[in-house]
Amino acid sequence: MVLEGLAGSLRETIRKISRASYIDKETIKEVSKELQRALLKADVNVKLVLNLSSTLERRATEEKPPAGMTEQDFMIKIIYEELLKILGEDSKIELGEQTIMLVGLYGQGKTTSAGKLAKFFHRKGLSVGLIAADVHRPGAYDQLEQVAKQVNVPFYGEKGQKNPVRIISNGLDQLKDLKVKIIDTSGRDSLNQELIDEITEIKKKFQPKEVLLVMDATIGQQAGPQAKAIDDAVGITGVIITKMDGTGKGGGALSAVADIHAPVYFIGTGEHMDDLEVFNAKKFLSRLLGLGDLETLLEAFQETEITEEEAEESMNRLMSGKFNLKDMYEIWEKFAQPGIMRKMFDALPLSKMPGGGKIGAEDLDNAQDKLNNYRVIMDSMTFYELEHPDEINAKRIMRIAKGSGREETDVRNLLREFKAMKNNLKAMKGNRGFKKLMRNQIKAGNFGLENLEGLQ
Numbered sequence: 063m064v065l066e067g068l069a070g071s072l073r074e075t076i077r078k079i080s081r082a083s084y085i086d087k088e089t090i091k092e093v094s095k096e097l098q099r100a101l102l103k104a105d106v107n108v109k110l111v112l113n114l115s116s117t118l119e120r121r122a123t124e125e126k127p128p129a130g131m132t133e134q135d136f137m138i139k140i141i142y143e144e145l146l147k148i149l150g151e152d153s154k155i156e157l158g159e160q161t162i163m164l165v166g167l168y169g170q171g172k173t174t175s176a177g178k179l180a181k182f183f184h185r186k187g188l189s190v191g192l193i194a195a196d197v198h199r200p201g202a203y204d205q206l207e208q209v210a211k212q213v214n215v216p217f218y219g220e221k222g223q224k225n226p227v228r229i230i231s232n233g234l235d236q237l238k239d240l241k242v243k244i245i246d247t248s249g250r251d252s253l254n255q256e257l258i259d260e261i262t263e264i265k266k267k268f269q270p271k272e273v274l275l276v277m278d279a280t281i282g283q284q285a286g287p288q289a290k291a292i293d294d295a296v297g298i299t300g301v302i303i304t305k306m307d308g309t310g311k312g313g314g315a316l317s318a319v320a321d322i323h324a325p326v327y328f329i330g331t332g333e334h335m336d337d338l339e340v341f342n343a344k345k346f347l348s349r350l351l352g353l354g355d356l357e358t359l360l361e362a363f364q365e366t367e368i369t370e371e372e373a374e375e376s377m378n379r380l381m382s383g384k385f386n387l388k389d390m391y392e393i394w395e396k397f398a399q400p401g402i403m404r405k406m407f408d409a410l411p412l413s414k415m416p417g418g419g420k421i422g423a424e425d426l427d428n429a430q431d432k433l434n435n436y437r438v439i440m441d442s443m444t445f446y447e448l449e450h451p452d453e454i455n456a457k458r459i460m461r462i463a464k465g466s467g468r469e470e471t472d473v474r475n476l477l478r479e480f481k482a483m484k485n486n487l488k489a490m491k492g493n494r495g496f497k498k499l500m501r502n503q504i505k506a507g508n509f510g511l512e513n514l515e516g517l518q
């Protein structure tokens with residue numbers, strides 16, 4: 063993943079801050095220096111780094127933490143806020159009728175992103191068409207046509223036509239009944255007047271609602287000036303950062319984003335048409351800093367449609383030692399919904415994960431399979447058995463296995479897991495409820511929930 067190096071150093075700094083017994087001038091200076099080093103090493107623009115560190119030092123010296131917040135957490139909060147300023151405010155692309163023009167240099171991912179975007183809008187229920195206005199690179203027409211086929215949307219292009227304005231004009235006419243029209247434009251191997259003239263003319267003539275800069279995440283320091291020049295010419299309204307799955311420092315792209323003050327709408331995370339994520343600066347930063355993605359975690363819980371009262375009630379039941387298989391079934395039922403587990407795993411602080419890495423698709427599938435398996439088994443249990451798991455004897459196990467078409471060992475595993483869960487829950491008795499549980503989760507990032515709430 064791009065920015066892995068920066069993430070490592072930032073997390074180390076955060077850990078150091080939370081371990082510090084107090085925050086004095088010296089500590090502030092030290093943290094500031096460390097942050098500078100980390101950012102510069104990641105290729106973040108020098109001016110940006112110096113601004114950030116001087117703001118950090120000033121704020122940490124002058125401002126006082128709000129009541130209840132430790133000095134350490136306050137320092138982390140300031141770092142979070144200042145880094146967030148680089149990424150810009152969260153702003154989402156509108157889901158309405160519009161023309162979108164993609165701009166960027168050679169190989170940055172314009173054509174691929176055009177397809178990904180088309181798929182994104184199509185999924186949101188909007189009709190989409192693609193227009194091939196890259197007249198510069200041989201094969202551009204065929205590539206976009208292929209992409210359009212892949213994502214199953216209409217395509218317009220004119221093979222051999224050298225005038226992009228003419229193609230777009232005809233294309234917009236041809237696709238006029240579609241809600242979203244996406245224009246793929248030419249790149250160049252470096253920024254030159256020809257490119258600037260070309261995109262300026264297109265912009266002027268068609269006034270697209272969005273002009274999106276497509277930028278490779280692994281691009282270096284030259285990203286800033288290039289983005290600035292394109293922005294000056296056509297007014298960039300948003301950014302797509304591609305190849306976030308690659309390796310590279312990533313700071314160049316971040317600096318460019320800070321330079322042009324345009325929101326990052328999406329990130330590209332692979333070559334496939336599904337590898338596009340809506341960008342959320344806060345989530346991104348929380349993950350980068352290893353704070354655990356609280357927002358996503360809460361979202362995942364919300365999507366399970368457990369109300370606050372239900373959660374409270376479940377918690378009380380869980381802790382009371384009265385927990386039975388029915389309760390477990392209900393919990394699993396919620397979490398077995400597609401997508402929920404992925405979100406839960408993604409949301410956990412990295413340090414909590416086995417090997418400190420990401421949970422792979424395979425682990426996820428296994429976990430999901432296991433859950434589904436258990437649910438099938440429980441479907442073959444009687445209500446009495448669900449409520450009194452201790453009374454499930456060998457004879458009952460045999461019947462349940464048969465009824466669910468599973469092995470007896472599967473049933474035994476389930477019962478064993480249930481017992482372990484119950485014991486764990488008992489051991490947590492006295493822990494005050496749900497929040498405390500969450501708090502422990504998030505502690506892995508050495509960070510208290512109260513303070514995270516303060517951050518959001």
Ligand SMILES: Nc1nc2c(ncn2[C@@H]2O[C@H](COP(=O)(O)OP(=O)(O)OP(=O)(O)O)[C@@H](O)[C@H]2O)c(=O)[nH]1
Nearest residue numbers: 168169170171172173174249304305330331332333
């Ligand atoms: N790993 C990865 N590869 C990507 C991503 N986005 C694009 N690519 C690859 O990058 C290469 C260039 O992508 P294109 O979409 O052709 O780039 P372009 O900006 O249209 O390039 P030109 O038309 O030459 O200006 C292709 O091999 C894509 O598959 C991404 O998010 N991750």
Ligand SMILES: [Mg+2]
Nearest residue numbers: 172173196202
């Ligand atoms: Mg292209």
